[in-house]
Amino acid sequence: MSATTGVFTPKPGAAPLPRMIRAQALLETKMLLRNGEQLLLTVVIPTLLLVLFSAVDIVDTGKGKSVDFLAPGILALAVMSTAFTGQAIATGFERRYGVLKRLGASPLPRWALMTAKTCSVLVTEVLQIVLLTVVAFALGWSPHGNPVWVVLLLVLGTAAFSGLGLLMAGTLKAEATLAAANLVFLLLLVGGGVIVPLEKFPGAVQSVLQLLPISALSDGLRDVLQHGAGLPLADLGILAVWTVLGLGAAAKFFRWE
Amino acid sequence: MRSTSPGDAPRTHGREPAVEVTGLVKRYGPKTAVNGLDLTVARGGITAVLGPNGAGKTTTVETCEGYRRADAGTVRVLGLDPVADAAALRPRIGVMLQSGGVYAGARAEEMLRHTASLHAHPVDVDLLIERLGLDSCGRTSYRRLSGGQQQRLALAMAVVGRPELVFLDEPTAGLDPQARHATWDLVRELRADGVSVVLTTHFMDEAEQLADDVAIIDGGRVIAQGSPETLCKGGAENTLRFTGRPGLDLASLLKALPPHCAAVELTSGAYRVTGTIDPQLLATVTSWCAQNGVMPDRIAVERHTLEDVFLELTGKELRA
Numbered sequence: 084m085s086a087t088t089g090v091f092t093p094k095p096g097a098a099p100l101p102r103m104i105r106a107q108a109l110l111e112t113k114m115l116l117r118n119g120e121q122l123l124l125t126v127v128i129p130t131l132l133l134v135l136f137s138a139v140d141i142v143d144t145g146k147g148k149s150v151d152f153l154a155p156g157i158l159a160l161a162v163m164s165t166a167f168t169g170q171a172i173a174t175g176f177e178r179r180y181g182v183l184k185r186l187g188a189s190p191l192p193r194w195a196l197m198t199a200k201t202c203s204v205l206v207t208e209v210l211q212i213v214l215l216t217v218v219a220f221a222l223g224w225s226p227h228g229n230p231v232w233v234v235l236l237l238v239l240g241t242a243a244f245s246g247l248g249l250l251m252a253g254t255l256k257a258e259a260t261l262a263a264a265n266l267v268f269l270l271l272l273v274g275g276g277v278i279v280p281l282e283k284f285p286g287a288v289q290s291v292l293q294l295l296p297i298s299a300l301s302d303g304l305r306d307v308l309q310h311g312a313g314l315p316l317a318d319l320g321i322l323a324v325w326t327v328l329g330l331g332a333a334a335k336f337f338r339w340e
Numbered sequence: 341m342r343s344t345s346p347g348d349a350p351r352t353h354g355r356e357p358a359v360e361v362t363g364l365v366k367r368y369g370p371k372t373a374v375n376g377l378d379l380t381v382a383r384g385g386i387t388a389v390l391g392p393n394g395a396g397k398t399t400t401v402e403t404c405e406g407y408r409r410a411d412a413g414t415v416r417v418l419g420l421d422p423v424a425d426a427a428a429l430r431p432r433i434g435v436m437l438q439s440g441g442v443y444a445g446a447r448a449e450e451m452l453r454h455t456a457s458l459h460a461h462p463v464d465v466d467l468l469i470e471r472l473g474l475d476s477c478g479r480t481s482y483r484r485l486s487g488g489q490q491q492r493l494a495l496a497m498a499v500v501g502r503p504e505l506v507f508l509d510e511p512t513a514g515l516d517p518q519a520r521h522a523t524w525d526l527v528r529e530l531r532a533d534g535v536s537v538v539l540t541t542h543f544m545d546e547a548e549q550l551a552d553d554v555a556i557i558d559g560g561r562v563i564a565q566g567s568p569e570t571l572c573k574g575g576a577e578n579t580l581r582f583t584g585r586p587g588l589d590l591a592s593l594l595k596a597l598p599p600h601c602a603a604v605e606l607t608s609g610a611y612r613v614t615g616t617i618d619p620q621l622l623a624t625v626t627s628w629c630a631q632n633g634v635m636p637d638r639i640a641v642e643r644h645t646l647e648d649v650f651l652e653l654t655g656k657e658l659r660a
Contacts, residue, residue: 088532090467091535092534093432093503093531093533095460095461095504095600097499098459102457108455176444180440180442180444181440184407185437185440185442185497187406187407188405188430188435189501276562283638
C-alpha cells in the first residue's frame with residue numbers, strides 16, 4: 084500500500100479557454116516550423132520560385148517587370164502551401180497517430196482546436212508574407228492598390244484552402260493525403276496563374292482554370308497589386324464559394340479517428 | 341493534503357459510482373463488439389478489465405471515454421453521460437490510449453507541459469517527469485522514443501490534470517520490468533490519493549498485484565467480477581503437480597484418493613491431481629508413490645491463480 088502524498092489528489096478543471104487556445108496554437112506552430120518537409124513547401128519553394136523566375140526570363144510574364152507579375156502569384160502560392168498542403172498533411176498524420184483522438188479527451192473543445200489550428204496557419208502565413216515581401220522588394224517589386232483588398236483576399240483564400248485541406252485530411256488516409264496534397268500543389272502551381280499566366284492556356288481550358296481557388300487568389304492579388312484595381316469582387320466571390328463548399332464538406336465528412 | 345478552494349468547479353463527491361454501464365451494446369457493421377455488458381466501478385479503487393483479444397475491452401473503455409456512442413444501453417461516468425455531457429466530463433477524467441496520441445515531432449517534456457497547460461491545477465510536471473523516468477528523453481522527438489518511453493509519456497499525460505478517474509488502456513504493454521514496477525507504484529499512489537483507476541490488461545499478475553476489483557470480459561459481456569481473492573476461490577480447486585516415470589497407473593491412485601479428486605498425466609511423466617489439497621491428501625499421494633517405487637520429483641501444491649480462473653472462464657483456444 085502506498086501512503087498518500089497528495090500529489091494526485093483530484094482537483095480537476097479545465098484551464099481558461101484563451102490559455103488553452105494560445106498553448107495549442109503555439110504548439111501547432113512549433114510543430115510546423117520544426118518539420119523540414121513543411122518548411123521546404125512553405126518557405127523554400129515559394130522563395131526560390133520568386134527569385135529564379137524574376138531573375139531568369141523563363142516564362143513570358145507580359146509587359147512590365149516580371150517580379151511585379153510574380154510576387155502576387157507567389158503570395159497566393161504561400162497561402163496555398165500553408166493553409167492547404169501543409170495543413171492537410173499535418174492534420175492527416177495527427178489523425179493517423181491519434182493526436183486528434185487524444186486531444187478529443189482533453190478539456191480542449193474541438194472548435195477551440197480548430198481555432199488554434201487557424202491561428203497557427205495565420206501566424207505562419209504572416210512569417211511567409213514578410214519574408215516574401217522583403218525578397219520581392221529586393222528584386223525591385225513596386226506594388227500598388229489598397230492593402231485592405233489584399234488582406235481580404237488573403238484571408239478568404241486561407242479559409243477556402245483550409246476547408247479543402249481539412250476535407251482531405253479528415254477523409255483520406257494519411258499517406259493518401261500526403262501524396263494527393265503534394266500533387267494538387269504541383270498542379271495548381273502550374274495551372275493556377277501562379278507563375279504561368281492563364282492567357283497561355285487555350286480559351287476553353289482558361290475559363291475552367293479561372294474558377295480554381297488558386298487562380299482566383301493569384302488573379303485577384305495581381306489585379307490589386309500589379310494594376311491597382313479596386314475591390315476584386317469576382318475573385319472574392321469565387322473564393323467565397325470554395326470556402327462555403329470546402330468548410331461545409333469538411334464539417335460534414337471529417338473523421339477524427 | 342491540499343485543500344480545495346471555494347472557487348473551484350463543483351465536484352460530485354463519491355455518491356454515484358465512478359462508472360456505471362448497463363446493457364451496453366456496440367456494433368461495428370455486422371460485428372457485435374459489446375453485447376449487453378453490465379459493469380459497475382466503485383470510486384477510489386483500482387479496477388482491472390481482463391479479457392482475451394477482441395473481447396470488447398477497448399470498445400467498452402472508449403465508450404466510457406466518450407469516443408463511441410452506445411447502440412443500446414446506458415453509460416454513466418462520474419454520473420455523467422460521456423457523449424452528451426462531454427464538456428463537463430473531460431476535465432474530470434484522464435485518458436491513456438493504447439498507442440499514439442502525441443505529435444510525431446514533439447518532445448516528451450514539451451507534450452507533457454502542453455497537456456498540463458490545458459488543465460487548471462496540474463501536477464508538477466518536473467516531478468512527474470522524474471517519477472516516470474522521462475528525464476532521459478531529453479530533446480528526442482516522440483517518434484524516436486522507445487515503446488516504453490512512449491507508454492510512460494502517455495501515462496503521465498493521463499494523470500497530469502489531477503483527474504478524479506483515469507482510464508488506462510494496457511498501461512504496461514511493452515514495458516521492461518523496472519518501468520512496469522514504476523507504473524504500478526504510480527497507479528497505487530493514485531489510489532492512495534483517492535483517484536479511481538480503470539485499467540485494461542492482458543497480464544494476470546498485473547491484475548492480481550494491483551486490482552481491488554477484476555472484471556473478466558469475453559464475447560462482449562462481463563462473465564465474472566470480484567476481487568482477485570474471491571475470483572480465485574470461487575468454484576476453483578487447488579492443484580498438486582509432480583513428475584515421475586511415464587505411464588503410471590492412475591486408476592490405483594484414484595482409488596486411494598478421496599472422492600471428487602481427479603488425476604491426469606498432462607504430458608509424458610507430468611502428473612496433476614486436482615481436488616481439495618490438504619495435508620492428508622498430500623500424504624496419500626506420496627505414500628502411493630512410495631508403494632509404486634516412484635520418486636515424485638518437483639512435487640508442488642499450487643494455489644489457483646487468476647490465470648487459471650481466466651483460462652477456465654474464457655477457454656484455452658487461441659482467438660483470431
